Amino acid sequence: MSTAIVWFRRDLRLADHPALHAAAAAHDRIVALYVHAPEEEGQGAPGAAGRWWLHHSLAALDASLRARGGQLTVVAGSSLDALRALIAATGAEAVYLNRIYEPHLVRRDAKVRKALEAEGIAVQSFNGSLWSEPDAIVTKQGGPYKVFTPFWRVLRTHVEDRAPWEVPRLSLYPVSDDLPGLVPIDSLALLPTLDWAKGFAEWTPGERGARGMLELFADDALAHYTEGRDLPARHGTSRLSPHLHWGEISPIQIAAFLRERAAKRRNGADPEPFLRQLGWREFSQYLLYHFPTTTRKNFNPAFDAFRWARRDAHALRRWKEGRTGIPIVDAGMRELWATGWMHNRVRMLVASLLTKNLRQHWTLGERWFRDTLVDADLANNVMGWQWVAGSGADAAPYFRIFNPVSQSEKFDPDGAYIRRWVPELADAPGRLVHAPWEDPAFLKASGYPLPLVDLKTSREAALTAYRNLRHAPAETAGEPAA
Incomplete structure (x- = not known):
């Protein structure tokens, strides 16, 4: 029986998850892994508010996997050590992951891939967070864009490259407390010790919360987005940014949903101004990838x-x-x-x-x-x-x-x-x-x-x-x- 590890990172969802989609198609059983290793993330490690979100997002993902007969295997420590231990315990022959384009993690992932492949483990990575790979969009001179508008003209042609994938049929590795290094999410101590985050209760981290926020935006604010997004007293923006950061929803899902909803409602709502704002998010990722010292x-x-x-x-x-x-x-x-x-x-x-x-x-x-x-x-x-x-x-x-x-x-x-x-x-x-x-x-x-x-x-x-x-x-x- 073929087993693969899907290494979840900032892609805490099951739908439109390229690594999970590919692993489920190629293997009999899936081990879902999250490694808590903030020291490997450099400046990209979550701050106090981000850790609060991460705690609840991990819990939501774990609940989704348990509803399907599995679990989220959570380990704290070295990513490479965690992968090696889990490979030994489960007999996994491959590791699947979605790429992160931050400088520290690009280097970390390259080291992990090199080490595992030297040990005979296949490693496959995918783009699970952007419309286009950062190195796929270049100027006529072959270099990276430094101005948004020409960048967006090219990126916009990639927005409909594929439709979002549904949650694949999953055969998950049986729930077991004997897996090496397994720790409960609570033991990661992600929640603040002070009674500071009580106001965060208005948020619902996780894939379901992301979908709910997208539906609310499409129904309530999209039709007036151009003028409403500048008014702080109104619900004029999507508030999808934390869900996007933690990968609880993908830009491909967002674009497809808004196009479909606008076509059905025919209420004059145009998703283009909002898609352009998502383009700014992608431009930031693109610039950091090409200019990591910024x-x-x-x-x-x-x-x-x-x-x-x-x-x-x-x-x-x-x-x-x-x-x-x-x-x-x-x-x-x-x-x-x-x-x-x-x-x-x-x-x-x-x-x-x-x-x-x-x-x-x-x-x-x-x-x-x-x-x-x-x-x-x-x-x-x-x-x-x-x-x-x-x-x-x-x-x-x-x-x-x-x-x-x-x-x-x-x-x-x-x-x-x-x-x-x-x-x-x-x-x-x-x-x-x-x-x-x-x-x-x-x-x-x-x-x-x-x-x-x-x-x-x-x-x-x-x-x-x-x-x-x-x-x-x-x-x-x-x-x-x-």
Whole structure:
């Protein structure tokens, strides 16, 4: 009887799972394995919010496998050691996996493949997370794209390359507590020790939760996505990002479902604007694959000479706590702490305040997001921060410094989002919900803090620093403290 191991990683689903699909077609029995080895992931290892999600997603996958007569074999430690032990215990002759394109894991997977193949074990890997392999899209000169629009023109031709696969017929390795190294999910200690994540209860990690979120988006927000996605007080975005990061749903599944739903409903809902946003996710993965040092270095090397301000621990703490005195920024940071998520428009505003008005190094914000976002994806997070800071690919120009007051007036005109997350301003009249410092008496009575920084003065200082960028010697560039 032929046995294969399917090594689950950030593909915690059964449907549209290329590695599982191939293994089930070629072998009599499947061993489902998850190895918890965060030390092998480098900067891509999950932060506190991500670990919360991972705990519940693993439990959901295990429940799905148990319903089919099997289990998720969970092991903590070295991936190669875990695979070797399981191969010896089950007689598996092959390992199947879906690829991850982050630098540390590309190198780790290559070492595992080389070692196992030297021992006579077949290793097969597949693309289970993207519409196209990162090295399959190149410019006419043969190099990688650095600008999104031409990249998207090519990628868009790959979106319908295949239909999503259903869950295959599975014959799973019998449930056994005698498998080597098997540990319960609870023993991984992924859940926070503080009562911090109680607000995360609005999420439903796992494949079923991903499908439910997709259906809600298709029914509720897709028809108004173009204008609704910029309004933080509305359910105007998909909120699929954590499900995508953990591979509980694939972009192929999403595109197929939205096309089918739009065709059936005929309500004018056009999935194209949303598919383009998924294209940005893929562009981030593509850039990280081709430029792996961008997790810690500026994509644009000219920014190595940018004069960042000295690290300001006080300002950074107030930014993290949502006490900057800038309402839309504080609303976003408090939403993040409470729910593990932040609206994308607001992400740009909080990042702009930190990197431009406060001129704190983009890596400081990236680290905080990495620890507190349930959808903290290394590529998306790094590229998003670099885009706002101006140092990334296809980046916002240096003179684009968001004015958080005008932005909140435009995208949260009645202050509903601010009032929800900044209760001190719940009763603020009119414009004061966006700029409470304009009425000192109200500000004092509300207990809300004065602005951490003067928006106009700090904007001018940032513009000066950006204009002088080409004239600053690289050795003066400010580096954040570790």
